[in-house]
Amino acid sequence: LLVEATHVGQDTTLSQIVKLVEEAQTSKAPIQKFADKLSSYFVPTVIFISITTWVVWLIIGFHDITLLRKTYNAKDDNRVEFVFAFAFQIGI
Helix, strand or coil: CCCCCCCCHHHCHHHHHHHHHHHHHHCCCHHHHHHHHHHHHHHHHHHHHHHHHHHHHHHHHHHCHHHCCCCCCCCCCCHHHHHHHHHHHHHC
16 A cells, blocks of 8 residues: 655645634624624614603602603602603603
8 A cells, every 4th residue: 555645734725724723713793893883883872872861850750740740749758769660760
């Protein structure tokens, strides 16, 4: 039995496949780069809008609670709890 090696070391097909797989795992696809860039702006913007909405409803609630709901009962409901609960409901 006579065997002749035509390629050795880094010239083999297996080493080329390993190299291609390593390159594919370390690089990002263009759509993934775009998604990462978009989410880097989108997520903070949504959080900012949510917090701003929550603060605005807190201010409105503490300024004039009747603007929130007509169901507020001054005798039975705690004003601070009512305003915070309403603001969280709206913010979410």
